[in-house]
Amino acid sequence: MLRCPKCRSKEIYPVAGGYAGWLYRCKKCGYQGALVLEYDEKESGDERRW
Numbered sequence: 001m002l003r004c005p006k007c008r009s010k011e012i013y014p015v016a017g018g019y020a021g022w023l024y025r026c027k028k029c030g031y032q033g034a035l036v037l038e039y040d041e042k043e044s045g046d047e048r049r050w
């Protein structure tokens with residue numbers, strides 16, 4: 001499960017694979033970048049930060 005690092009929305013999805021890797025975009029706040037938060041579904045209460 002991926003989450004936006006800015007607004008923590010789950011509405012984030014990959015848009016393109018470029019030279020630097022995958023780019024993600026957040027539907028909610030418009031964030032775009034390669035950095036996203038990754039969650040394990042079973043540990044939904046825990047936040048893991050990069």
Ligand SMILES: [Zn+2]
Nearest residue numbers: 004007026029
């Ligand atoms: Zn966002």
